[in-house]
Amino acid sequence: MALEERDPVTGRLTTGHQWNGIKELNTPVPRVVYVFLILTITFGLVYALCMPAIPLGRTYTKGILGYDERTAVQRDLEGAAAAKAPWHDALDRLDYRELAADPVVMQEIRETGRFLFGQNCAACHGINASGNRGFPNLAGGALNWGDTPEAIEQTIRVGVNSSHPESRIAQMPAFGQDGILQRPEVDAVVAYVHDLSREGIDASRQRHPAGQEIFKAQCAACHGAEARGNSDLGAPNLTDRTWLYGGDIQTILDTVWQGRQGQMPSWESRLGARNIKLLSAYVSSLRKE
Amino acid sequence: MITNLTASERRGALLILVVMAIVGLFFAAAGRGDPIALHGALIMVVALAFAFPVMGHLYDPEPSADRLDTYYDDPSKVGMILTFAWAAFAMFVGDWLAWMMVEPTWTTGSAWSSFGRLRPVHTTGVIFGFGGNGLIATSFYVMQRTCRVRLPDQLSPWFVLLGFNLFCLLAVTGYMLGITQSKEYAEPEWYADLWLVIVWIVYFVLYLRTLARREEPHIYVANWYYMAFILVVAMLHIVNNLAVPVSFLSAKSHSLFSGVQDALTEWWYGHNAVAFFLTAGFLGMMYYYLPIRAGRPIFSYRMSIISFWGITFMYMWVGSHHLHHTALPQWVQTLGMSFSLVLLVPSWASAANALLTLNGAWHRVRDDATLRFMMIAAVFYGLTTFEGSFMAIRSVNALSHYTDWTVGHVHAGALGWVAMITFGALYASIPWLWKKERMYSSFLVELHFWLALSGTVIYVFALWNAGIIQGLMWRTYTENGNLAYTFLDSVVAMTPYYIARAIGGLLFLTGALAGCLNLYLTIRFAAPATEALSLMPLRDPVSDAVIQAAE
Secondary structure: OOOOOEEEOOOOOEEEEEEEEEEEOOOOOOOOHHHHHHHHHHHHHHHHHHHOOEEEEOOOOOOOOOOOOOHHHHHHHHHHHHHHHHHHHHHOOOOOHHOOOOOOHHHHHHHHHHHHHHOOOOOHHOOOOEHHHEEEOOOOOOOOOOOHHHHHHHHHOOEEEEOOOOOOOOOOOOOOOOOOHHHHHHHHHHHHHHHHHOOOHHHHHHHHHHHHHHHHHHHHHHOOOOOEEEEOOOOOOOOOOOOOOOOOHHHHHHHHHHHHHOOOOOHHHHHHHHHHHHHHHHHHHHHHH | OOOHOOOOHHHHHHHHHHHHHHHHHHHHOOOOOOOOHHHHHHHHHHHHHHHHHHHHOOOOOOOOOOHHHHHHOHHHHHHHHHHHHHHHHHHHHHHHHHHHHHOOOOOOOOOOOOOHHHHHHHHHHHHHHHHHHHHHHHHHHHHHHHHHOOOOHHOOOOOOOHHHHHHHHHHHHHHHHHOOOOOOOOOHHHHHHHHHHHHHEEEEEHHHHHHHOOOOOOOOHHHHHHHHHHHHHHHHHHHHHHEEEEOOOOOOOOOOHHHHHHHHHHHHHHHHHHHHHHHHHHHHHHHHHHHHHOOOOOOEHHHHHHHHHHHHHHHHHHHHHHHOOOOOOOHHHHHHHHHHHHHHHHHHHHHHHHHHHHHHHHHHHOHHHHHHHHHHHHHHHHHHHHHHHHOOOHHHHHHHOHHHHHHHHHHHHHHHHHHHHHHHHHHHHHHHHHHHHOOHHHHHHHHHHHHHHHHHHHHHHHHHHHHHHHHHHHEEEEEOEEEEHHHHHHHOHHHHHOOOHHHHHHHHHHHHHHHHHHHHHHHHHOOOOOOOHHOOEOOOOOOOHHHHHHO
């Protein structure tokens, strides 16, 4: 069976076998293959000698370079912390007014704040903090829980309707769904609220007296008789241009009918006090621009 | 096709199907409230759908003894049709996902079409559905011809082929129902895994039996690779899927491993799935179809040996390079990186062996798109293995890890190597199997080739750019030592590259659909081949046609 033939193209002999017409040449392995095998294996051996490599039961060979990933990362982190120490110290020590007056620290806050905000807050509030439906615009617009740096800090720390024990709690009831109001009453109060921010409170009162009555009975407890809201309760001002979910008739109807229980997580355990202060100063600085 | 089975094979098939239907019924009835009940019902319906036609032919006469003088190719034919069907389905899902990366709202809004559920549908569909069917169909074809012997029986190849497809069906329907064990490329749950073990053992035994009965004195290289593929995939699959079901009536299970051991087991599996499913199996394919189609002898038998053992030995150790700079102890990372670098040598030797085989047949590469598919596959095999070894270097990996470069690398291999060699092999064997002169439309083959090549190049270039930009954005610091970009910045920056990627994928998908059309036209309308070619007798005095044709 094994009859070698000479391949006319390469001049090589075949191995003498064939399978379904396939033959193989007996070409020697090109030297370059051996050269690269030796080179790569040598590199592997030298690398193993230099770096952590061979397991020895409970430990392993550390390598002659003594490189250890964990200590390298530790060193980097310590270096970064040392570089930031001066302004971190200022951040801890100064209050918000003093911080705002210090341009050097504010520069750091703006840079680091943008990154912190982008990694933690932007998914809901948007990369420019301009908000999304259900998530307030932090760069402008009114904030339900108050817009002083201290109020913002508290909101970030405990969250809204979150699992934090001190969480801010705001629950807009489902007036329609839960049968507190009938559909015509809901329609009346919705029409009243809709015109508050557009026509002003006096015009709206004149146009929707029934709606105003219902508002006084059902809504004023939180939103206030003048509908200007109450930042202690997280109740929004209904006379301004800022709407969390939307100020058109249909959206206001949805809000009154099914209620709203927006949520913001508590960031206390994740970010820590210093970063929360930094973010509060950052968000406040956005609002000033 | 059923009448070609012997009476005892038909009885055996019926028995298997009835047992499957009963098991399916049991899960459907007992697994109330658990998604496993739906899968039980699915198994029952599939088993019954096959059981009724078998029953209809149960008492048909024995098939003629003439069949034993030819190869048994029916399972290969069905397997190749399934290969194309899975390609169309899974590549469609892939491109849908690619567009979802551009515009996340392009879903139906229901849970099954969320990105997280469709992503494994795509990966399982292309790797196992398309790749696996291609491997099974061609392995039956190749092993018979290179052993010069008919498959030992007619039932087990069907069991392997259809059983494997049932596994794929359970897998992709399961993901859409939310059934997953959350291990990449090993998502199916315990019952589907157990079923695959049975199928795979039958496959392994079938291969061994065929080899044992071979008429050729030596075992051809392609069969080494197919054997390595079957044997090692069995080992990987069993070890990585060791798990304890919550109950035997629940689809949920928990892995036997936890923490970093689980991660290492998973990537030992994951990388060797690349090695032995997506590399060894398809090298087997290449070693048969490329020399046959080129009409050239393999460049070097010796290089085949050194590459085969290099690849099979070296790949086993490199899985840990998927876990560079993680909780995995650094010495394991050193091991993975060192072996990854050595692995480049046998990989390139394989690619070189394929390309050098084409010396003396380059005019055919120019004229024949089918052979060009195989040539480009070898080129991409070389490119991807180089890239893989490069990315396994820890400092390179620090840049590439978690970026779309990884996705680009995988697709350079999957589109450029795996899919190209498979399409080449299919276009070569379909006319032989259906006894046609050639594919119905050589224009469509040519069109498919250029769509596939341009799609792959666009895809890979887009994600090289995307990945390197991502990696750089994640490590850029300002003068004050702050990170310059947020993660969202890097997401926004990806938009143009994701659009390019989705267009590349669309081109590749269009090519695959052209292939499906051509398959249909060939089976239905192509001119039959001359008698001499269509007989394919087992005991033909082996001609020297191959070498002579090259002269």
